[in-house]
Amino acid sequence: MQRPAPTDHPVHEIIRERWSPRAFSEKPVPTEVLRSLFEAARWAPSSSNEQPWAFLVATKDDQASHAKMLSTLVEFNQVWARYVPVLSIAVSELAFARSGKPNRNAFYDTGAAVAYLSTEATARGLFVHQMAGFDPHKAIELFSIPSGWEPIAAFVIGYPGDPQSLPEKLRERELAPRTRKPLSDFVMSGSWGQPAPFLKS
Numbered sequence: 001m002q003r004p005a006p007t008d009h010p011v012h013e014i015i016r017e018r019w020s021p022r023a024f025s026e027k028p029v030p031t032e033v034l035r036s037l038f039e040a041a042r043w044a045p046s047s048s049n050e051q052p053w054a055f056l057v058a059t060k061d062d063q064a065s066h067a068k069m070l071s072t073l074v075e076f077n078q079v080w081a082r083y084v085p086v087l088s089i090a091v092s093e094l095a096f097a098r099s100g101k102p103n104r105n106a107f108y109d110t111g112a113a114v115a116y117l118s119t120e121a122t123a124r125g126l127f128v129h130q131m132a133g134f135d136p137h138k139a140i141e142l143f144s145i146p147s148g149w150e151p152i153a154a155f156v157i158g159y160p161g162d163p164q165s166l167p168e169k170l171r172e173r174e175l176a177p178r179t180r181k182p183l184s185d186f187v188m189s190g191s192w193g194q195p196a197p198f199l200k201s
């Protein structure tokens, strides 16, 4: 299903077409495509080129691993994510590997890597749906995530499915209009709260 962003200003079609569905096809994601998606994440920029991210990935062809990762999601997300062929958890390294000093941009950089992955996915007709609704402590335990690394967000990757397959409440959300804050709320100049002058036409 297409749900292009109703933007106020023109943007690249990849940005317009990306969205976060909950209805996914069960069609598997080919391994070479998966490799390209994580390759895209690999080329995201990061502070000091630290690349402070790691991804745990579970595909449906390994049912035990898929079920294990699914069990880290909150019930609301399990309802729809169970059908998606690829599950992943993005993990950040909290300190710089070389100096051991805290890396205050680790989460920021990890988010950028997932944004790159999502953009590559959109270009290939796939969709990514990120989730804060998971239990990071359970993920640490089940996947033996070492100390110094923190699970940040879970996400699914797959091909779009039929919204009619969703329970009613989720179906309504799937079809609701897409909204965003206006640019004037968050693009500022001069001092905090002053919308940037270039926003006025």
Ligand SMILES: Cc1cc2nc3c(=O)[nH]c(=O)nc-3n(C[C@H](O)[C@H](O)[C@H](O)COP(=O)(O)O)c2cc1C
Pocket: 018, 019, 020, 021, 077, 129, 130, 131, 132, 133, 134, 153, 178
């Ligand atoms: C870090 C993050 C956490 C999110 N957590 C959840 C979640 O737990 N469950 C869910 O259904 N959607 C989740 N979302 C999806 C957002 O609700 C969605 O991105 C937002 O409503 C904007 O919609 P769009 O991505 O379709 O443009 C999350 C998105 C992000 C980036």
